[in-house]
Amino acid sequence: MNFDFSDDQKQLRDQARKFLAEKCSPKAVRVVLDGKAPYDSELWKGLAEMGFLGVAIPEEFGGAGAGHLELCVIAEEMGRANAPVPFSSTVYLAAEALLIAGSDAQKKKWLPAIASGEAIGTLALFEGKGNPSPKSIKLAAAGGVLNGVKKPVADGAIANFAVVAARTGSSGRDSDISLFLVDLNAGGVEIKNLTNLDPTRGQAEITFKDCKAEPLGAAGEGWSILTQVLDRAAVLCAFEQIGGADRALEMGRDYALDRIAFGRQIGSFQAVKHMLADMYVAATLARSNSYYGAWALSTNAAELPEAAAAARISATQAFQHCAKNNIQVHGGMGFTWEFDCHMYYRRANAMALGLGSLSYWEDQLIDRMRKKNAA
Amino acid sequence: MNFDDTPQEAEFRSLARAWIAANAPKQYEDELRKSSLGRTQLKNADILEVAKAWQKKKADAGWACLHWPKDYGGRGSSPIERVIWQQEEGVFGKLSQLFIIGHGMCGPTMMAFAREEHKRKYLPPVASGEKVWCQLFSEPAGGSDVAGLRTRAEKNGDDWVINGQKIWTSGAHYSDYGILLTRTDPTVPKHKGLTMFFLDMKSPGVEVRPIKQASGASDFNEVYFTNVRIPDHQRLGEVNDGWNVSLTTLMNERMSIGAGVATGFPELFDYCSSLMLNDGPAIEDRAVRAKLANWAVKASGLKYTSMRAISALSKGERPGPENSIGKLVAGSMIQDVATYALDLQGAAGVVSGPEDAEVAGRFQAMLLRAPGTRVEGGTDEIMRNIIAERVLGLPGDIRVDKDVPFNKIPTKGR
Numbered sequence A: 001m002n003f004d005f006s007d008d009q010k011q012l013r014d015q016a017r018k019f020l021a022e023k024c025s026p027k028a029v030r031v032v033l034d035g036k037a038p039y040d041s042e043l044w045k046g047l048a049e050m051g052f053l054g055v056a057i058p059e060e061f062g063g064a065g066a067g068h069l070e071l072c073v074i075a076e077e078m079g080r081a082n083a084p085v086p087f088s089s090t091v092y093l094a095a096e097a098l099l100i101a102g103s104d105a106q107k108k109k110w111l112p113a114i115a116s117g118e119a120i121g122t123l124a125l126f127e128g129k130g131n132p133s134p135k136s137i138k139l140a141a142a143g144g145v146l147n148g149v150k151k152p153v154a155d156g157a158i159a160n161f162a163v164v165a166a167r168t169g170s171s172g173r174d175s176d177i178s179l180f181l182v183d184l185n186a187g188g189v190e191i192k193n194l195t196n197l198d199p200t201r202g203q204a205e206i207t208f209k210d211c212k213a214e215p216l217g218a219a220g221e222g223w224s225i226l227t228q229v230l231d232r233a234a235v236l237c238a239f240e241q242i243g244g245a246d247r248a249l250e251m252g253r254d255y256a257l258d259r260i261a262f263g264r265q266i267g268s269f270q271a272v273k274h275m276l277a278d279m280y281v282a283a284t285l286a287r288s289n290s291y292y293g294a295w296a297l298s299t300n301a302a303e304l305p306e307a308a309a310a311a312r313i314s315a316t317q318a319f320q321h322c323a324k325n326n327i328q329v330h331g332g333m334g335f336t337w338e339f340d341c342h343m344y345y346r347r348a349n350a351m352a353l354g355l356g357s358l359s360y361w362e363d364q365l366i367d368r369m370r371k372k373n374a375a
Numbered sequence B: 001m002n003f004d005d006t007p008q009e010a011e012f013r014s015l016a017r018a019w020i021a022a023n024a025p026k027q028y029e030d031e032l033r034k035s036s037l038g039r040t041q042l043k044n045a046d047i048l049e050v051a052k053a054w055q056k057k058k059a060d061a062g063w064a065c066l067h068w069p070k071d072y073g074g075r076g077s078s079p080i081e082r083v084i085w086q087q088e089e090g091v092f093g094k095l096s097q098l099f100i101i102g103h104g105m106c107g108p109t110m111m112a113f114a115r116e117e118h119k120r121k122y123l124p125p126v127a128s129g130e131k132v133w134c135q136l137f138s139e140p141a142g143g144s145d146v147a148g149l150r151t152r153a154e155k156n157g158d159d160w161v162i163n164g165q166k167i168w169t170s171g172a173h174y175s176d177y178g179i180l181l182t183r184t185d186p187t188v189p190k191h192k193g194l195t196m197f198f199l200d201m202k203s204p205g206v207e208v209r210p211i212k213q214a215s216g217a218s219d220f221n222e223v224y225f226t227n228v229r230i231p232d233h234q235r236l237g238e239v240n241d242g243w244n245v246s247l248t249t250l251m252n253e254r255m256s257i258g259a260g261v262a263t264g265f266p267e268l269f270d271y272c273s274s275l276m277l278n279d280g281p282a283i284e285d286r287a288v289r290a291k292l293a294n295w296a297v298k299a300s301g302l303k304y305t306s307m308r309a310i311s312a313l314s315k316g317e318r319p320g321p322e323n324s325i326g327k328l329v330a331g332s333m334i335q336d337v338a339t340y341a342l343d344l345q346g347a348a349g350v351v352s353g354p355e356d357a358e359v360a361g362r363f364q365a366m367l368l369r370a371p372g373t374r375v376e377g378g379t380d381e382i383m384r385n386i387i388a389e390r391v392l393g394l395p396g397d398i399r400v401d402k403d404v405p406f407n408k409i410p411t412k413g414r
Helices: A007-023 A026-033 A041-049 A068-081 A087-101 A104-115 A222-258 A270-299 A304-335 A341-354 A358-374 B007-023 B026-034 B047-060 B079-113 B116-127 B242-260 B265-274 B286-314 B321-350 B358-373 B380-391
Strands: A121-124 A140-142 A145-154 A161-167 A177-183 A189-194 A203-212 A214-216 B133-136 B152-156 B159-166 B177-183 B194-200 B206-211 B220-231
Touching: A007 A041, A007 A068, A026 A341, A068 A087, A068 A222, A068 A270, A087 A104, A087 A121, A087 A145, A087 A161, A087 A214, A087 A222, A121 A145, A145 A161, A161 A222, A177 A203, A177 A222, A222 A270, A222 A304, A222 A341, A270 A304, A270 B286, A270 B321, A270 B380, A304 A341, A304 A358, A304 B286, A358 B265, A358 B286, B007 B079, B026 B079, B047 B079, B079 B116, B079 B133, B079 B177, B079 B194, B079 B242, B079 B286, B152 B177, B159 B177, B159 B194, B177 B242, B194 B220, B194 B242, B265 B286, B265 B321, B265 B358, B286 B321, B321 B358, B321 B380
Parallel strands: A121 A161, B133 B177
Antiparallel strands: A140 A145, A140 A161, A145 A203, A161 A177, A177 A214, A189 A203, B152 B159, B159 B220, B177 B194, B206 B220
8 A cells, every 4th residue: 555646746746836836926827817818828838838738648649648646746736826727627627528438539639639738628517506417407409409508617718619518318317418529619609708706717608509519428428427527527626626725724824924913923823823723634634535536536446436526525625714714814914805815715616616516525425425335 | 546455465464354353252243343432341241351352362473563563562564564454453453442552652652761671571561461551641730731740759769759649541440550750850940850650550659549521431540649669760761851751652642542533423424324314314314414424524534644644654754743633633523423413313312321322322422422532632722733833833832831940830820
């Protein structure tokens, strides 16, 4: 047993951290936050050049073929830097869906474009409020065309293509759902940008009107593929979340050491110390759950569904907890636009919803634990 | 990252599994499985006798105190082998918890500070469970403030003469030996005048009085010392260097409590899987599921945090203060889990005791024992201070008594 990343993987992490510290300073993030650009396209190009976008994409499809542990390591750094790029929608959702269900031709078309930074992809799953379920999908596919509305779609306004979940049956079973690949520059697609909690990662409404689409995976397999994609993305997002949680904790710790009140560093007051200790505890538990998820993801273990749900819940809670209390440690300053605290608070709360909210994953976790116990 | 056994680990596991299958006291398996924090009694047997017999059997076959050196009664195993053993030993490991103070704290302290001949004489019977040890640190005036203790040790010829009182001493009523922290110089600041010894608990002048706890059980004791004589060769470390010696013990305490502490989660999950509420099975209730999921990720987070610590240990890294989180998280969690299990029982939750209560009263017993878990070995607040100061690097609490001679420190608040 060895429950840690290898020296090579740690080296990759250091490399990614150094690169992001240089290319993705809070100042750079603010360009997107302030609405001056939809995402940081320079950073996106740089990530492609570093090989980070295709790190888990096989070499035959233009990637580095390193693997998912390496992708976890990079994801953590993306979260730590609060990177304003469509990394999660393209790399965790679109690329993973292609890797799981894509035909050879589909993989050849899109995966090299993802790895090189030419294509931004996303998953169009949600249709308004509520958690992922086959019943929530109304958008209809018939005769090779899609009709319906998806909202919100992460990075939908800047994506080149989308994996779209559509209804192809009316049996009331999971097999009513199929997946489609849609080139978003083709006809029949209308995109509207939506204001959202975290402007550093956009959200859109996409309307499909007799829009041509090609199937991704077998008809009726859509829900089963989606479940796998969401599980994988849950682990990868968990790493972004623990990266963000750690950064928020560091910011709080540093401020507590710098700021003097009542003649003392505020970090010397137990109320503040204990709040920071609790942030550390939450971040540590989340990290450990995420490591287990990383192991399950990288080995495609039977434990992946349960491990992914645990990582998702734990990392979501930890990031929200650390981001929220980082503002509290900072006092009034933490609530200002100038301080960076709110960027992590926004990201934490946006990420908590993006793959289905906590209540969805709580349900998933308990179902999966019951199944395991019954087996 | 790899959870598979190496060939050597697989070999070790199959040896351990075969030996346990052939030797474990299986007649108690079911009762041990159903025991939880606060309820570790056997109906028709003395659990201490059963535990001692199992420990002795393990020691004779080379399976006791795996991580201790062979010369002192252990097996010289790697940290990973210790984990494999624990996985295989399963519920029978609950028996060894009775010896945790000797195995986890006194033993390592003796190894670090005792003379070689003492180690060879005293440690093997600790490993084999034949001799039980306790740790005599806390006092009425110094709980979390360990260095505030007042038990005096005064040199008299080749002996030291001990007078004073200890409290919260786990297992003192069935212990053969103890390690004892005393004050040897009250005229210097509190941390600088302490000295550590080990002693025979049957020495004249030692009186053990069990304390009846809130739960009704008596796991802890008061221990009184009246002119107890300890020979100087039973001193551990230098005179007045007892604080440093005690830090070794306390660090080991956090390691062993942190690794072994129960969360109550597996018990709650089982309970909710079988419990029927008015609207159907508890585990299908939305609110129950949310609670369970939140505790599930804490329990798994603790499990994998300790696995990360073991991986670090096996690479030669030292266990650090981050190991305090096990006790901190599990301590309040078990209290909350027990409270919630009783909430699910409604008014029936008020009934306790193995005969009349739901699931043999395990959650009622857990509830009444749990407050102690948050206090013993350092309170939640002390654990948070350790994390804040030693992991995050925040300033220490202001200590107004730090440079004051011990005998000038006020003893009453008002």
